[in-house]
Amino acid sequence: MPSLQRAVAPMTNAQNPITLFKLTTGGFALILLLILTLGTVIAVGTATTFERGLTPSDWAAIRFTLIQAITSATLSILIAVPTARALARRKFRGRQIMVSLLGAPFILPAIVAVLGIVSIWGRSGLISDGLKSIGAEPLNIYGFTGVVLAHVFFNLPLATRLILQGWLAIPSEHFRLCAQLGLSTSELNRQLERPMLRSTIPGAFLLIFLLCITSFAVALALGGGPKATTVELAIYQALRFDFDLSKAAILAMIQFYLCTVTALITLRFARPTDFALGLDHPPRRWDGTERHTRIFDATLLTAVAFFLFAPLISVILRGLPPLMSLPHQVWPALLNSLTIAIPAALIATTLATALAALITALPKRTATFVESIGFLALAASPFVIGTGLFILINPYFDPFKLALPITVAVNATMSLPFALRIILPALTRAQQNYGRLGASLGMTGFTLFRLAIWPRIKRSLGFATGLSAALSMGDLGVIALFAPPDFATLPLTMYRLMAAYKMDAAAGTALLLVATSLALFWAFDRGGRLDHHIR
Amino acid sequence: MKNLILATGLALTATLATAQDKPVLTVYTYDSFITDWGPGPQVEKAFEATCECDLQLVGAGDGAALLSRVQLEGARTDADIVLGLDTNITARARATGLFAPLSPKPSGLDVPVDWADDTFAPYDWGYFAFVYDNTKLKNVPGSFQELIEADDSLKIVIQDPRSSTPGLGLLMWIKAAYPNKADQIWEALAPRILTVTKGWSEAYGMFLEGEADMVLSYTTSPAYHLIAEDDNTKSAASFSEGHYMQIEVAGKLKTTDQPELADAFLAFMTSDSFQSIIPTTNWMYPAKFPAEGLPAGFETLITPVDSLIVSDTDADKIRDEALAEWLTALSK
Numbered sequence: 001m002p003s004l005q006r007a008v009a010p011m012t013n014a015q016n017p018i019t020l021f022k023l024t025t026g027g028f029a030l031i032l033l034l035i036l037t038l039g040t041v042i043a044v045g046t047a048t049t050f051e052r053g054l055t056p057s058d059w060a061a062i063r064f065t066l067i068q069a070i071t072s073a074t075l076s077i078l079i080a081v082p083t084a085r086a087l088a089r090r091k092f093r094g095r096q097i098m099v100s101l102l103g104a105p106f107i108l109p110a111i112v113a114v115l116g117i118v119s120i121w122g123r124s125g126l127i128s129d130g131l132k133s134i135g136a137e138p139l140n141i142y143g144f145t146g147v148v149l150a151h152v153f154f155n156l157p158l159a160t161r162l163i164l165q166g167w168l169a170i171p172s173e174h175f176r177l178c179a180q181l182g183l184s185t186s187e188l189n190r191q192l193e194r195p196m197l198r199s200t201i202p203g204a205f206l207l208i209f210l211l212c213i214t215s216f217a218v219a220l221a222l223g224g225g226p227k228a229t230t231v232e233l234a235i236y237q238a239l240r241f242d243f244d245l246s247k248a249a250i251l252a253m254i255q256f257y258l259c260t261v262t263a264l265i266t267l268r269f270a271r272p273t274d275f276a277l278g279l280d281h282p283p284r285r286w287d288g289t290e291r292h293t294r295i296f297d298a299t300l301l302t303a304v305a306f307f308l309f310a311p312l313i314s315v316i317l318r319g320l321p322p323l324m325s326l327p328h329q330v331w332p333a334l335l336n337s338l339t340i341a342i343p344a345a346l347i348a349t350t351l352a353t354a355l356a357a358l359i360t361a362l363p364k365r366t367a368t369f370v371e372s373i374g375f376l377a378l379a380a381s382p383f384v385i386g387t388g389l390f391i392l393i394n395p396y397f398d399p400f401k402l403a404l405p406i407t408v409a410v411n412a413t414m415s416l417p418f419a420l421r422i423i424l425p426a427l428t429r430a431q432q433n434y435g436r437l438g439a440s441l442g443m444t445g446f447t448l449f450r451l452a453i454w455p456r457i458k459r460s461l462g463f464a465t466g467l468s469a470a471l472s473m474g475d476l477g478v479i480a481l482f483a484p485p486d487f488a489t490l491p492l493t494m495y496r497l498m499a500a501y502k503m504d505a506a507a508g509t510a511l512l513l514v515a516t517s518l519a520l521f522w523a524f525d526r527g528g529r530l531d532h533h534i535r
Numbered sequence: 536m537k538n539l540i541l542a543t544g545l546a547l548t549a550t551l552a553t554a555q556d557k558p559v560l561t562v563y564t565y566d567s568f569i570t571d572w573g574p575g576p577q578v579e580k581a582f583e584a585t586c587e588c589d590l591q592l593v594g595a596g597d598g599a600a601l602l603s604r605v606q607l608e609g610a611r612t613d614a615d616i617v618l619g620l621d622t623n624i625t626a627r628a629r630a631t632g633l634f635a636p637l638s639p640k641p642s643g644l645d646v647p648v649d650w651a652d653d654t655f656a657p658y659d660w661g662y663f664a665f666v667y668d669n670t671k672l673k674n675v676p677g678s679f680q681e682l683i684e685a686d687d688s689l690k691i692v693i694q695d696p697r698s699s700t701p702g703l704g705l706l707m708w709i710k711a712a713y714p715n716k717a718d719q720i721w722e723a724l725a726p727r728i729l730t731v732t733k734g735w736s737e738a739y740g741m742f743l744e745g746e747a748d749m750v751l752s753y754t755t756s757p758a759y760h761l762i763a764e765d766d767n768t769k770s771a772a773s774f775s776e777g778h779y780m781q782i783e784v785a786g787k788l789k790t791t792d793q794p795e796l797a798d799a800f801l802a803f804m805t806s807d808s809f810q811s812i813i814p815t816t817n818w819m820y821p822a823k824f825p826a827e828g829l830p831a832g833f834e835t836l837i838t839p840v841d842s843l844i845v846s847d848t849d850a851d852k853i854r855d856e857a858l859a860e861w862l863t864a865l866s867k
Contacts, residue, residue: 498739
């Protein structure tokens with residue numbers, strides 16, 4: 001059935017020229033990204049002279065980082081593909097809620113996630129208690145297993161959401177046609193799903209790989225000891241323990257190198273789909289009705305739901321009792337977090353859209369390169385960004401007075417890779433499908449955008465904004481370095497409560513943080529609407 | 536959106552710009568010192584009552600990060616005083632040349648070691664210790680040796696010396712107790728260590744959740760549970776090798792534009808009004824016991840048989856070696 005999947009022609013951009021507007025807006029996003037990533041590394045690296053080179057333990061850290069990141073990303077994707085497929089082709093009560101809650105593990109602060117995971121999988125966790133009651137040995141996850149378990153917990157939901165977006169982007173007419181032609185589930189898989197996966201998986205893999213690379217507190221706590229040292233910890237050590245700025249800069253460059261190489265390799269595998277145009281009908285699926293696929297989907301969704309939501313429920317149960325008696329300091333902190341998260345999310349989405357518009361207008365090779373740069377912010381160490389910005393700003397301004405705008409800008413930039421990953425495929429599809437039609441009708445510029453592009457990317461924009469807002473809410477990031485005396489965000493308040501032995505109040509604050517982040521996510525994402533309707 | 540950011544930025548600047556008429560003393564300290572649950576707010580009130588000045592306590596990172604911060608700012612820094620370094624780092628701090636000598640030197644201190652430092656003055660101190668739940672753990676180890684020989688199921692959680700003050704403290708503790716065989720002790724301890732965390736909060740949280748039997752903390756930790764939560768189930772294990780000390784100090788920066796005020800603050804630091812705030816906010820021993828003595832509850836804490844500490848110059852020298860031994864022993 002070659003008509004469904006036409007040979008991919010080299011992308012011509014006659015209908016999608018680079019305009020001055022795209023160049024300036026996309027260029028602005030790109031420059032901001034480069035300043036915060038490479039710029040801050042250079043600032044840190046040139047602040048001191050070179051002292052020490054890399055030690056064997058640094059190389060061990062690089063090796064461990066790579067191995068755990070590849071394993072975690074691969075495993076996340078392997079589970080996410082059938083999970084997303086099951087969510088795409090099944091209708092059941094609670095599906096909407098499940099999709100919405102998929103955002104939750106991802107936005108948990110590291111320390112909360114660790115305690116949540118431990119409450120289920122730890123020595124004194126739910127499963128160990130069960131094992132002990134039947135006389136078996138308790139689980140011991142500490143080590144490589146624990147690191148991968150935690151990273152899959154964090155990233156499986158994100159991978160599932162990203163891949164699910166791809167499934168929902170397949171026009172429902174294609175499924176109807178497959179049904180009319182009497183294609184089996186596996187034939188449909190070959191004709192529709194595999195090409196879609198090929199366009200979606202590389203980007204999702206890359207995103208998770210990079211998230212795992214910069215992991216530090218989680219990897220260490222569940223890794224059982226210094227064997228689980230990541231590059232990020234080595235950077236922290238260089239900055240804080242040894243005050244060896246040049247070494248921190250070298251390690252940060254290694255992270256960027258890993259990021260860029262992985263980005264260039266994985267993005268080469270990505271092939272854009274070329275599905276024919278649909279009429280935006282709601283999906284109806286005729287495939288996957290075989291008994292064994294139904295059983296498989298049900299078992300898988302149950303297992304994934306337990307894996308993701310059991311630690312989450314434990315976080316909720318732990319946080320509910322103190323929620324009623326939270327210290328008064330959390331409320332201004334909540335307001336501060338919202339003041340940062342909402343503008344940061346809107347800026348991130350705007351910048352990502354500008355960057356995506358520029359990328360779709362560029363020739364393929366340049367586009368891949370620019371897209372790779374878009375991922376750099378993920379490989380950037382927050383400690384290096386913070387220190388670098390400090391070095392850059394301090395001679396001219398009081399960093400405390402700029403705390404708020406700096407935090408908004410940094411959070412927006414840190415969310416940009418996610419927003420770009422979500423918006424770029426949608427925009428590419430909209431351009432390919434409607435760009436020509438629009439051009440032939442003489443539509444240009446804003447009219448084309450408003451009538452043809454906007455309705456097709458707005459769902460992705462909502463998802464991107466929601467995710468960015470949730471990410472900014474939970475981010476401790478640079479505010480810890482720049483926070484003026486009387487200014488605290490919700491995550492900062494949570495950590496301060498913990499440091500003051502107030503673990504209960506901290507658990508309540510964590511719940512408030514998760515609930516607010518989810519509410520923000522839900523509000524922008526409009527409950528993760530799954531329908532194909534665009535209006 | 537831009538306007539919103541600009542407006543908020545301006546509002547923030549305006550708030551910070553008030554109260555400019557009085558001389559301002561800026562003290563860089565760690566984050567938990569300045570929170571509402573820390574000593575900060577009470578200290579600020581008490582000191583401002585003694586001076587016609589504005590005391591600004593600024594959270595600028597923990598332990599080593601605090602020093603990195605003033606190193607980064609160098610001569611441009613607004614800080615007059617840095618409060619919150621400890622003796623593991625004072626040698627390096629002195630070597631930066633950023634700190635001015637003390638005048639006058641503090642006297643009559645209740646720190647269990649002789650205080651000869653002429654750059655930094657102590658404000659509180661404590662002993663590192665392994666804390667446990669006395670309703671759950673029965674055969675409490677009384678030394679590192681007993682901890683090593685304890686039942687296989689006994690697990691401890693510690694902090695990474697590269698990112699945490701107690702973590703570094705344990706490194707020095709074992710080095711001070713076993714100068715020539717610290718590496719062997721670590722290797723033998725490895726099976727007892729459930730995991731290593733980035734900071735104190737993660738480790739203590741995991742302990743409270745019941746994940747580990749003992750956690751590296753302070754001998755004063757049970758005082759918090761007793762005094763603030765009326766909970767006497769937490770105890771610190773007394774180790775026969777002695778306990779390593781953490782002494783927290785403050786120093787005056789050479790670049791200060793308020794040298795007299797800075798000296799006044801450092802003197803105030805060992806006064807009764809400052810020292811009486813410390814025990815139940817920072818949960819450490821005051822450097823000079825206040826006239827009314829320690830709060831009720833502190834008498835229940837263990838008193839180590841021996842106070843271990845490595846001089847600050849030695850601490851700086853053996854730090855890298857001790858870290859290398861730790862990494863090697865626990866990476867096997």
